Amino acid sequence: MPTFVYMTRCDGCGQCVDICPSDIMHIDKTLRRAYNIEPNMCWECYSCVKACPHHAIDVRGYADFAPLGHSVRVHRDEEKGTIAWRIKFRNGKKDMELLAPITTKPWGECIPHLANESAPADSMRNSELLFNEPKYVAMNDSALPTLESNGLEIKEGVYY
Amino acid sequence: MGYKTIIEDDIDILVAGAGLGGTGAAFEARYWGKDKKIVIAEKANIDRSGAVAQGLYAINCYMGTRFGENNPEDHVRYARIDLMGMVREDLAFDMARHVDSAVHQFEEWGLPIMRNSKTGAYLREGRWQIMIHGESYKPIVAEAAKNSADKVFNRVCVTHLLMDDAKENRVAGAVGFNVRTGNYHVFKSKTVVCGAGGASNIFKPRSVGEGAGRVWYAPWSSGSAYGLMIEAGAKMTQMENRIVLARFKDGYGPVGAYFLHLKTYTQNCNGEEYESKWFPALQEMVGKEYLDPEASHATHRPIPTCLRNHAIINEVNAGRGPIHMVTMEAFQDPHLEEIGWHNFLGMTVGQAVLWAATDVDPKYENPELTTSEPYVMGSHATGCGAWCSGPEDVSPDEYFWGYNRMTTIEGLFGAGDAVGGTPHAFSSGSFTEGRLAAKAACKYIDDGKAEGIRVSDAQISRRKEEIYKPMETYTVGRNEIVAGSVNPNYINPRQGLDRLQKLMDEYCGGFGVNYMTNDKLLSIGLKKMAILGEDLDKVAAEDIHELLRAWELKHRFLTSESVFQHTMFRKETRWPGYYYRGDAMKVDDENWHVLTVSRRDPKTGEYTMEKAPLYHLVGDIEDKDLAKLKAEGHH
Secondary structure (H helix, E strand, O other), X not given: OOEEEOOOOOOOOOXXXXXXXXXXXXXXXOOOOEEEOOHHHOOOOOHHHHHOOOOOEEEOOOOOOOOXXXXXXXXXXXXXXXXXXXXXXXXXXXXXXXXXXXXOOOOOXXXXXXXXXXXXXXXXXXXXXXXXXXXXXXXXXXXXXXXXXXXEEEEEOOOO | OOOOEEEEEEEEEEEEOOOHHXXXXXXXXXXXXXXXXXXXXXOOOHHHOOOOOOOEEEEOOOOOHHHOOOOHHHHHHHHHHHOOOOOOHHHHHHHHHHHHHHHHHHHHHOOOXXXXXXXXXXXXXXXXOEEEEEOOHHHHHHXXXXXXXXXXXXXXXXXXXXXXXXXXXXXXXXXXXXXXXXXXEEEEEEEEEEXXXXXXXXOOOOOOHHHHHOOOOXXXXXXXXXXXXXXXXXXXXXXXXXXXXXXXXXXXXXXXXXXXXXXXXEEXXXXXXXXXXXXXXXXXXXXXXXXXXXXXXXXXXXOOHHHHHHHHHHHXXXXXXXXXXXOOOHHHOHHHHHHHHHHHHHHOHHHHHHHHHOOOOOOOOOOEEEEOOOEEOOOOOOOOEEOOOOOOOXXXXXXXXXXXXXXXXXXXEXXXXXXXXXXXXXXXXXXXHHHXXXXXXXXXXXXXXXXXXXXXXXXXXXXXXXXXXXXXXXXXXXXXXXXXXXXXXXXXXXXXXXXXHHHHHHHOOOHHHOOEEOHHHHHHHHHXXXXXXXXXXXXXXXXXXXXXXXXXXXXXXXXXXXXXXXXXXXXXXXXXXXXXXXXXXXXXXHHHOEEEEEEEOOOOOOEEEEEEXXXXXXXXXXXXXXXXXXXXXXX
């Protein structure tokens, strides 16, 4: 289901161009609006659909196997932390609205800056530990597992 | 050409490709390298790049030690049996002991992880999978990487690694071009963490025409992890271990939540269970060590993914297709029905679109399943990738050369799809591998291993010329013809891709030949590959966008050549259901209980192949149920 862009809704802002992982949303030089330049490299990931501030981008199922007449629309809201979907079947018998959270925190505010963390001690540098470990492994005081702590050996050969 | 050369110098850690692996590396590097210069180069926009761009509805690698669920060695045993024994268990153990700390941090950052309302633990889909509302998984994780990095170069496609001119086999950075401005980018760096992706679209896909983008792994997964490292002469491992997925037909919608959480199951066109009847003959092929349905029934031990594919393939060939997923029972429960749809919207919207377009309501109709074309990657139920060092406290000598996740090229590290022998890392494990690689890269620099790197101007200008050659080829050849895409002197990237896919399908075991190949077919295929390689010197790009496709194609080609070489080398059928060697239809543990390791000589392009020993974790803490069965004479 490659994407396409509605002529009357697109204002050529380029948000879709900026986000498309496949580099296939480009601005038409004459019309100054976005379009999908390479539908057979579209994963229908909806990144551009979600990013479009005017809901100008939609998806029409791949011509090689998807009949016309369906609709899957989306509205993603970082402020509310939700994504809302509406799915309509070709035969009109199913019309579903589905809502899901996209984050549990105010957008972007709870993501750490590791530059501000105190520097690791040499003992930690020389250990197998990563940032926030061992605490975050099991969220308690237990140590990082090793072969020894878990009663294991690593041996060549076939053992089944 | 009028493109500027933009040099970014004095980088300590360059992250080439920032999906989950690369973002993990950039994030963690800042902790161990407070004063280090960390730079990301990504061909798309890191907010929506890599395999998780679309989102995920599950995290498939989570131990749950905090809830008393699994130990790292349990994960290793699971990955080992699923991959028919062929796993780097040191790397898998290492990833598994760290992975929970990544997931717990994701939750703090705002990733919605579902909880089991009774126990308070994360809601399990299966033994290893936890359920998330992960539409924004990638943008959340990208934020953490951006907070750590000094600079992020979005829309820069990395085409080659730079090599040290002062010391053989030592990395010195990378080069590429901006897919918007066309400018040439040179990154001089002490270390590189290769976080680029595995490969979709190298075998002919089942979809045709406009639908060619509807693949299981993202179409932008261009095998660049392998293309970059192979070209530089890094040793690769298990590249024959391509994966075939049983998925909802055409849309490639995931089946994990359906099987594990919704408890749906499969049947043939007559409504019969079909899997078990193929098992006796299959057991003859692979041995009871790898397929013991009784043991699997009584314990958590899975039936390997490839063997379940084998049953589907054979049932369909026997004329009892299609295979259906029985959803009509589960979907009567409105809560489960909602989960079924959310599962697609969270990670494969295309499947929802397809069912809406074809009026398939799984409440009233059991949808079709089919096996996909093969993919080459290293973080799902397959372990292609570079031959990397493991951690000091776990790895035997053959698996350890100083720095965790360092490839056989000094200063070049891997994460995610780039690391070989570590299947079942998935998103969280790939992120974790990035963290491990970043810490090791900082140590490598602090140990003085990156002193005295020299990159000659000659190397930089040679690469520049090479990168833009497809545009030059186009300019020169285009005027010989009136119009159109048919030219006697060049092919465009799409034509080259079509040829590669056809060749891989027919000679290397694609879906079109029921995943079958043999020594003769592989030999012919390799000959044709050599000629395709020559023609790819004449690939033409009309504009910068096509130049991106040209380089993606070249990375896919290098990946494919490696797959051919490895498939030819391993003279057995290790993974029936992924592919078959018609001339060696059995698992051969006597000769092939080994990992395959290759190196392509960067100067000559010649391949050398070797076997590497396979080590297994053994210990007292076996699965108790399995131990009991073993005592009773089962494996």
